[in-house]
Amino acid sequence: xxxxxxxxxxxxxxxxxxxxxxxxxxxxxxxxxxxxxxxxxxxxxxxxxxxxxxxxxxxxxxxxxxxxxxxxxxxxxxxxxxxxxxxxxxxxxxxxxxxxxxxxxxxxxxxxxxxxxxxxxxxxxxxxxxxxxxxxxxxxxxxxxxxxxxxxxxxxxxxxxxxxxx
Amino acid sequence: xxxxxxxxxxxxxxxxxxxxxxxxxxxxxxxxxxxxxxxxxxxxxxxxxxxxxxxxxxxxxxxxxxxxxxxxxxxxxxxxxxxxxxxxxxxxxxxxxxxxxxxxxxxxxxxxxxxxxxxxxxxxxxxxxxxxxxxxxxxxxxxxxxxxxxxxxxxxxxxxxxxxxxxxxxxxxxxxxxxxxxxxxxxxxxxxxxxxxxxxxxxxxxxxxxxxxxxxxxxxxxxxxxxxxxxxxxxxxxxxxxxxxxxxxxxxxxxxxxxxxxxxxxxxxxxxxxxxxxxxx
Numbered sequence: 001x002x003x004x005x006x007x008x009x010x011x012x013x014x015x016x017x018x019x020x021x022x023x024x025x026x027x028x029x030x031x032x033x034x035x036x037x038x039x040x041x042x043x044x045x046x047x048x049x050x051x052x053x054x055x056x057x058x059x060x061x062x063x064x065x066x067x068x069x070x071x072x073x074x075x076x077x078x079x080x081x082x083x084x085x086x087x088x089x090x091x092x093x094x095x096x097x098x099x100x101x102x103x104x105x106x107x108x109x110x111x112x113x114x115x116x117x118x119x120x121x122x123x124x125x126x127x128x129x130x131x132x133x134x135x136x137x138x139x140x141x142x143x144x145x146x147x148x149x150x151x152x153x154x155x156x157x158x159x160x161x162x163x164x165x166x
Numbered sequence: 167x168x169x170x171x172x173x174x175x176x177x178x179x180x181x182x183x184x185x186x187x188x189x190x191x192x193x194x195x196x197x198x199x200x201x202x203x204x205x206x207x208x209x210x211x212x213x214x215x216x217x218x219x220x221x222x223x224x225x226x227x228x229x230x231x232x233x234x235x236x237x238x239x240x241x242x243x244x245x246x247x248x249x250x251x252x253x254x255x256x257x258x259x260x261x262x263x264x265x266x267x268x269x270x271x272x273x274x275x276x277x278x279x280x281x282x283x284x285x286x287x288x289x290x291x292x293x294x295x296x297x298x299x300x301x302x303x304x305x306x307x308x309x310x311x312x313x314x315x316x317x318x319x320x321x322x323x324x325x326x327x328x329x330x331x332x333x334x335x336x337x338x339x340x341x342x343x344x345x346x347x348x349x350x351x352x353x354x355x356x357x358x359x360x361x362x363x364x365x366x367x368x369x370x371x372x373x374x375x376x377x378x379x380x381x382x383x384x385x386x387x388x389x390x391x392x393x394x395x396x397x398x399x400x401x402x403x404x405x406x407x408x409x410x411x412x413x414x415x416x417x418x419x420x421x422x423x424x425x426x427x428x429x430x431x432x433x434x435x436x437x438x439x440x441x442x443x444x445x446x447x
Contacts, residue, residue, distance in 0.1 A: 019287030019298065031292045065287070067294025067324070067334060114293045118360065123339030125359030137292060 002163050003046050006156060007054045010038060011061055019065050030133055032141040033107055035062050037148050039077045040103050043084035044149075045156065055081030068114065076113050080106045096146045103149075104142035111137060262425070268316030269428050278391055280430045281305055283313075286330065295338035295358060295421070296321075301429060302329045310389060312430045318395035318418030319343070319383060320427050331429075335421050336396065337364050344387035345396055347373070347413075348380040356381065356396060356415060364397060369411040375402055381415050391430065 014034055035058055043051035059077030063070045084102060092098075111134040119126060269282055283299035301307045303326045313320040313333050321335040334341045337358040345356045345366060352373040354366040369375060379399045385392025397417040405412045 015290060019290050033291055035290070062290050065290040065298075067289055067296040067332070067338065067340065068291065073291065111293065114291070115360070118293070118339060121340070123360055124357065124365065125339065125361045125363070127361065129361040133292075 002160060003050050005163075006159050007038075007042060007050070007058075010152070010155075011035075011054075011058050014038060015058075015061050015065055030136045030140065032144040033110070033137065034141075034144060034148060035059075036077065036080060036106055036110060036141060037103055037145045038152065039081050040084050040099070040106055040145070041149050041152050043081045044088060044099065045153070048082070048085045051081040051085060052078055055079075069117070072114065072117060073110070076110045080110060083109075096150070099149055100142040100145050103145040104138050107138035107141040108134065265316075265426055269426060278430045278432065280428045281307065283307070283331070283427055283429050285424050285427065294340070295335040295362070296324070297333050297335065297424065299331050299333055299427060299429070300329065302327045302331050304328045306431050307331050307429050311432060312390045312394070313427050314394060314430060315419045315424065315427055317420070318397060319390065320419050320421065320424065322389065323429065333427070336417060337362055337421055342387075343390055343396065344384045345381050346384040347375045347399070348382050350374050350379065353384055353386070354413070363400075364415040364417055366399070366413040366415050367405065367410065369402075369413060371404070371409070371411055373411055375399060375411065375413055377401060381413075391432075 039051070039055040039058060042054045045051075046054075055077035056074050059074035060071065062068070062073045062077070066073070084106065087102060115126070115130060115134065266282070281301055283301035283305075285297050286300045287298035289296050299307075299313070307323060307326050309323055309326050311323045313322060319336055321333045321338070322341060323331045324334045324340075325332040335358070336343060336356065339358045339360060341358055343356045344353065346353050347366075347369075350373055352369050352375055354369045356364055356366050359365050366381060377399055381396040381399060383390040383392060383394040383396060395418045397415040400414045400416045402411055402413045404410070
């Protein structure tokens with residue numbers, strides 16, 4: 001229950017903020033995806049069910065605040081949460097670097113899927129620029145995760161101790 | 167010696183001393199021996215005392231002055247900060263005023279009723295070219311309505327909530343606009359490209375479109391009024407199958423720096439595509 005409330009508060013705090021961030025620090029589309037970092041963090045911190053449900057709901061909310069077809073990011077974030085849980089079960093995910101690499105792959109996977117859907121819908125202009133946007137976006141997201149994951153961890157611990165009345 | 171004799175002797179001594187001092191003072195100033203002796207004896211102490219006094223006085227004065235300076239400095243810094251803030255506010259208001267004036271000039275067009283909306287957000291993930299505006303169905307904004315600024319076409323409302331709407335920009339591949347090249351009257355379909363630009367596609371191979379030609383909406387799609395400025399042609403090339411020409415179009419509106427936009431309100435039937443409808447190009 002505590003996890004659910006915390007994740008809900010986190011999503012409500014982050015998502016509207018993401019829409020008012022400067023869109024293009026480097027070039028169009030090149031901005032980090034903090035929602036994805038939160039999904040990876042939830043998958044690392046909580047059990048599979050909570051992470052997957054959180055990933056799906058956060059993806060749905062992100063869909064509403066972006067131009068993506070409703071449900072696309074919901075499914076993708078859900079897959080990211082499940083994949084992260086699988087990675088945790090298979091290998092040791094400890095340290096900032098390993099987590100950042102996990103986020104990097106998650107962003108690449110999500111971006112590749114979104115671009116594929118766009119391409120299937122008839123979008124044009126895919127080329128080296130689009131690939132570089134995706135790569136820079138992934139690296140930026142991985143970089144931000146180095147700060148955001150420990151910060152979210154601290155927030156969770158603080159919230160957990162307050163909620164538990166400790 | 168009795169007590170009286172001692173008192174008389176003391177009195178005479180004091181009177182004698184007093185008279186000696188008096189006479190030496192009344193005579194030549196240079197010959198005031200006692201005074202010179204006193205000055206010689208006391209001057210080092212006086213100098214020392216004066217030095218100490220002046221040091222303390224200087225120190226105190228400096229301290230007071232520094233305290234005052236510090237206070238004044240703080241006050242001036244606050245004043246500068248406040249004035250800078252006011253200056254920024256005024257500059258912002260001036261810029262906003264200029265933008266709104268341009269929008270009002272467009273809004274004054276009696277042909278299409280419109281409403282000014284403020285941009286309140288952008289795409290959350292970065293893969294789409296869209297923005298959120300603060301007007302929705304309660305303000306008369308509905309899906310499909312065109313969105314412009316004074317410089318040119320911005321996009322179309324793709325979803326309208328009660329108090330906010332989502333607008334797809336013309337440089338998003340999801341949006342297509344029927345356009346004409348103003349000079350040659352050639353028609354084409356303008357779509358966004360994944361690299362952030364716009365492409366005018368399906369232009370006739372025999373068309374004489376050139377770099378720098380203005381592109382305007384044709385109004386034939388029924389979604390956009392006729393004659394709205396869209397942008398300028400940046401380059402022309404044949405498409406991959408050599409069947410049509412396609413032109414890269416530089417949008418007239420600066421889509422990355424939108425703050426206020428104008429939503430053109432229209433009825434459920436869209437815009438009149440007859441010869442009488444639409445603005446003068």
